[in-house]
Amino acid sequence: MSDYHKALVLELIQQPSELEWLEFKRNFHSSEEIGERISALANSACLLEKKYGYLVFGIVDGTHDIVGTSFTPKQHKAKGNEDLEHWLVTRLSPKIHFTIHEFQINGKNIALFEIPAATTTPVSFLHEAYIRIGSLTKPLKHHPELARKLWQSSAEDWSAEICHEATVADLDPAAISRARKVFADKNKRLADEVKEWNDITFLNKAKITISGQITHTAIILLGLPESSHFISPAQARITWILRGVDNFEKDYQHFEPPFLLAVDDVYQKIRNLNYRYLPFGTLFPEEIQQYDPYIIREALSNAIGHQDYRLGGGITVVEKEDSTLVFQNLGEFLPKTIENVLLRDAPEPKYRNPFLVNAMVNLNLMDTIGSGIKKMYQIQRNRYFPLPDYELSPDKVLVKFTGKVLDQDYAKQLAQVHDLSLHDLIALDKVQKEKLISDEEANELRKKGLIEGRKPNYIVAANIARHTEQQAEYMLLKGLNEEYYENAVLDLLKQFGQASRSDFDKFLAKKLPDVLSDEQKFHKVKNLLQKMKKRNLIYFEDKVWRLVNN
Structure with a gap:
């Protein structure tokens, strides 16, 4: 095999430069640096459809000269006097079977790390995933579009994946108890049976676990706060932020799993002040909460159910003192447009986390027919409040609710x-x-x-x-009618005898429609003057306009 790997290195140095799946190093710097490089090369190889990524020691970056290295990875000790290879393997997630090859080319020592491409999930090192951008190694979380492509390379449902080292003991007993009650209330015909089920049977029946195995969904909805490490490098966190009218942060709080309980804690944190207004057809004021409780529940549940946890970010709920409430989650809006959701008479056919969404439906956290968004629009409309504002981008979904009447x-x-x-x-x-x-x-x-x-x-x-x-x-x-503008032009020329084009621009600027851009206003004045010229009301001479009758 050494002959094969010698030939491989000789082939690799023929590349014109370092690539996203290939890195050369002259010598060892740190164990942490190697871990980051393995993560980045595995992930980049996946994106570029390469079977392996390569980290080669003993080659000069830039010239690709073979100079050899004093680094011997198989004998090297990492922190705690642990063998480097074992130290790296235990800090990579998921564990990948990279191989180390040591040999000589022309009497020079070479060390080659042969790194298999990431498959079902991005490879992370010490809970951080990396990617190669050109010849540079960067955190994957700073490049969500690449992270999304990595996860899309797997057709499996991330929310249904098994946390093999987790057990029921890693779930919150209070959350399980709440889940039992909600499930029984939703399925009244099974209420008596639910009481007889043990925890594993219940969790399987509610489709939160699979054959007694703890899923990512179970950790998100029912897991103890300290159990979040089982889904790392994915992150399960909701952050509530209070901002003043000046947009400065005044308060915040983080909420960890179990999300089944956290949704109530987030709801209680939102101030949701009372708002007084005059309903249609009466002079008696009505007092209501700024945000209908259903809207808060539905928007937060949508964020939890459709969050792309693999991108490594959290869900945010921003309450502003200008009477707006903003929910944001990571991940592309799969229906593409909000109109596709509102005008379709059938449930959304595709979900990012189908196992999680199904579990949330079973626990009454989400509607079964996908009509929640439409109902939020109807609630705002019935209150005469502005409709929800959705801002959709390739890597996030933001929805803003206004808790007051802007124009009753x-x-x-x-x-x-x-x-x-x-x-x-x-x-x-x-x-x-x-x-x-x-x-x-x-x-x-x-x-x-x-x-x-x-x-x-x-x-x-x-x-x-x-x-x-x-x-x-x-x-x-x-804007005002043409006759108004013509009279304004004639009055200006009667008073001053003549006027330049710039005089008219300044004179008419504030009288033209506010919706017109500066360029559109320019052409509006130009057309007005030309029409008046054709009607023989004014004429242009020596760079100024004058009245025909003067």
């Missing part, structure tokens, strides 16, 4: 418009929040006379604004 009259009148579908309501909500809408959404709203203006600066149409106290705002957005 507008919201009430909008709800009375005939034939206003949920799809229309969502699109109009985007227009009000000055967000982009699709051409299809714009066409539908325009057909129903709900918006005016040009892409991308749409505004709520006059017939909607007319029902509310938004007439003044509508005029600012739509």
Whole structure:
């Protein structure tokens, strides 16, 4: 085999430079550095569909000259006088069977680490996964798009994986007791049987464990706080943060498993102040909580159920004193758009953590038909509060709830418009929040006379604004009629005799619609002047405009 590995090294040094799956080193630096390199090379080899990654000692990086090394890994001792190879193996997760080969090329000592590519999970060292970016080794958590690709290389459900060293003793007895009660309440026909089941039988029946083996799901929902290490380098943590109106952090708290109990603790931490407003059709104020309890439960459960725990980050709940509540979890939004969820009449066909989601349904933490998001929209609509704001990116999902009425009259009148579908309501909500809408959404709203203006600066149409106290705002957005602008131009020229183009830009800037960009305002003035010139009202000479009749 030494001849094979000699030939392999001679082939590797023909590469023009170090690669994501190949690293050269002249000599030993530290045991920790080797552990990080093994993690990074295994993960990068997986991404590049290489069977192995290689770490070669005795080669100069850059020139690839064979200079030899004094490092003998098979005899080297790590901390505690432990053999280096064993020290590395016990600190890598999952354990991978890398091999070390020591031989000579041209009388020079070479040490070759042959590292198998990661398979079902990213390889971590001391609970941290690494990746190669060019010739540099970086923490994988700083590159979520690469982490996602690594996990997607496995078709298995991470939440159903077994923690082989964990037992029922690593689960919280109070959480198991709560789970029994909730399961029995949800399945009343089994209530008497549940009392007779031992813990293993119950956990299997509730589909939290598999044949008595502890799953990642069991650790997340029912595990003792100290049991989280069984799912490392994945992380199970919820962080609540309170921020002032200036966006500065005023308070925070972390919540560990068991999440079945933590959801109540997070709910109690959210202040959810009372809010007074006038319901439609009455002069008597009503006092309600800013955030409907269902919304908090559903948003938090969605974050737990759909979090990509493999990316190594936690779930955050940010409460702001400007009456907003924000939930964020890691991982791509699999339905792609929120409209796909709201307008589909069937449950979501694909889940990131199907075993976890199914267990949460059994414990009444999630709805069974996937209608939770739609119900959150309906709750906000019925309160006349702004609809939920979803911000979707390739590696995270953020949803924001506003716990107050921004424009009560507008919201009430909008709800009375005939034939206003949920799809229309969502699109109009985007227009009000000055967000982009699709051409299809714009066409539908325009057909129903709900918006005016040009892409991308749409505004709520006059017939909607007319029902509310938004007439003044509508005029600012739509702008005044052409006759007004023409008279303004004529008045300026009558008073001063002449004016340059820049004079008109400054004079008309504040009178033009607010939704227009500076470039659009420029062209608006240009077109106005040209129209007046064609009508023989004004003329252009010596770089200034003048009245025709002067």
